[in-house]
Amino acid sequence: MIRRIDLRGSSAAPVDYRSVVPRSEFDVEAALHVVRPICDDVRDRGVEAILEYSARFDGVEQSDIAVPRDALRSALAALDPAVRAGLEESIRRLRATCEAELEHDVVTDLGPGATVTHRMVPVERVGLYVPGGLAPLVSSVIMNVVPAQVAGVSSIALTSSPQAEHGGLPHPTILAACELLGIDEVYAVGGAQAIAMFAHGAGPCRRVDLVTGPGNIYVVSAKRLLKGLVGIDSEAGPTEIAVLADDTADPAYVAADLISQAEHDPLASAVLVTDSEQLAADVEAELDKQVAVTRHVERIRTSLSGQQSGIVLVDDLEQGLAVVNAYAAEHLEIQTRDASALAARVRNAGAIFVGSFAPVSLGDYCAGSNHVLPTAGCACHSSGLSVRSFLKAVHVVDYTRDALAEVADHVVTLAEAEDLPGHGAAVRVRFESGS
Numbered sequence: 001m002i003r004r005i006d007l008r009g010s011s012a013a014p015v016d017y018r019s020v021v022p023r024s025e026f027d028v029e030a031a032l033h034v035v036r037p038i039c040d041d042v043r044d045r046g047v048e049a050i051l052e053y054s055a056r057f058d059g060v061e062q063s064d065i066a067v068p069r070d071a072l073r074s075a076l077a078a079l080d081p082a083v084r085a086g087l088e089e090s091i092r093r094l095r096a097t098c099e100a101e102l103e104h105d106v107v108t109d110l111g112p113g114a115t116v117t118h119r120m121v122p123v124e125r126v127g128l129y130v131p132g133g134l135a136p137l138v139s140s141v142i143m144n145v146v147p148a149q150v151a152g153v154s155s156i157a158l159t160s161s162p163q164a165e166h167g168g169l170p171h172p173t174i175l176a177a178c179e180l181l182g183i184d185e186v187y188a189v190g191g192a193q194a195i196a197m198f199a200h201g202a203g204p205c206r207r208v209d210l211v212t213g214p215g216n217i218y219v220v221s222a223k224r225l226l227k228g229l230v231g232i233d234s235e236a237g238p239t240e241i242a243v244l245a246d247d248t249a250d251p252a253y254v255a256a257d258l259i260s261q262a263e264h265d266p267l268a269s270a271v272l273v274t275d276s277e278q279l280a281a282d283v284e285a286e287l288d289k290q291v292a293v294t295r296h297v298e299r300i301r302t303s304l305s306g307q308q309s310g311i312v313l314v315d316d317l318e319q320g321l322a323v324v325n326a327y328a329a330e331h332l333e334i335q336t337r338d339a340s341a342l343a344a345r346v347r348n349a350g351a352i353f354v355g356s357f358a359p360v361s362l363g364d365y366c367a368g369s370n371h372v373l374p375t376a377g378c379a380c381h382s383s384g385l386s387v388r389s390f391l392k393a394v395h396v397v398d399y400t401r402d403a404l405a406e407v408a409d410h411v412v413t414l415a416e417a418e419d420l421p422g423h424g425a426a427v428r429v430r431f432e433s434g435s
Contacts, residue, residue: 113400161190
């Protein structure tokens with residue numbers, strides 16, 4: 001079901017591990033020609049265009065894109081109490097970590113009368129996208145909303161695809177989570193047209209300053225197209241998991257964790273990196289056994305048998321660490337001896353799950369971490385969604401006359417060095433007689 005890639009014996013010679021470890025193909029650029037006319041149409045015709053795309057792509061006839069407040073209340077009232085309890089615990093844990101991460105203003109005193117304040121300012125208005133295609137990702141409501149609220153965002157709008165089986169509204173569990181979190185501006189719009197709605201504004205939805213949340217390739221492509229007009233969090237592709245494991249790992253755990261991410265999407269990547277050939281064989285046997293009894297067999301088999309998944313054999317854990325650092329997985333599990341020490345040496349991963357009892361699915365729901373994470377190797381330069389994603393840093397420069405006088409000659413000299421005399425003149429004028 002899952003292929004092997006044998007890198008043993010290659011650690012002595014330079015190897016570009018990022019190019020040899022499998023990863024899903026996700027050509028955002030190729031989808032631009034599809035989403036550009038959609039985004040332009042929403043810009044020009046607003047809600048009228050959105051309704052037409054909902055009929056074409058979602059099979060839903062709508063008269064309005066705004067979700068009525070009564071639908072939110074009804075969804076929460078009808079929610080399974082056990083699901084509500086799970087959502088409330090997820091919210092509690094994520095809110096705690098977000099509040100701990102919240103940055104405060106930093107004032108630097110550079111001398112008498114000279115200060116620079118590093119001020120954190122929340123984004124004023126954000127649009128949150130929650131996928132509703134293969135699975136109603138209610139957890140993504142929490143992962144987007146909570147850090148925005150903790151950051152102090154004053155205006156939050158959320159959208160998710162309209163569902164024919166739910167009367168043209170988003171999935172009721174998503175609506176219930178919105179009500180639970182106090183989000184009352186909710187839209188039944190999906191796909192590229194949703195991103196265009198946020199970026200341009202349409203009907204009751206005012207344009208936003210920032211769009212966050214994962215989606216399919218058309219959503220991601222629309223975010224790329226409209227980046228600049230509106231801020232975006234990232235261009236998240238199909239989900240991925242890498243597991244670095246040795247002979248102490250339980251093959252049943254490893255197989256279950258690989259399956260958990262393969263369950264998301266036929267394009268999802270599941271990679272095991274190990275120095276144990278016995279573990280590799282045992283995991284293969286466990287995959288055969290466990291996949292056969294899962295609910296989404298075809299989706300999982302497609303993911304695990306695709307070119308984006310595999311078992312990578314390495315000489316030792318040192319080589320394994322080099323491989324996973326090069327791969328820069330969205331989710332990285334460490335199931336080895338002294339897993340904490342190895343985890344401390346990982347530089348590139350969206351989130352790191354340490355030991356046998358920290359599976360990725362814990363992070364998807366109730367770890368207190370955020371599951372909106374960089375994919376496609378972007379963890380080598382980018383971070384996951386957090387409270388910081390909804391904050392801007394602004395420098396506030398406050399100098400008195402005497403403080404400016406102390407550095408005035410330096411400013412004038414540097415301005416002349418750049419052949420920008422007006423810059424220097426803006427300082428000198430403040431010290432001319434009569435000033």
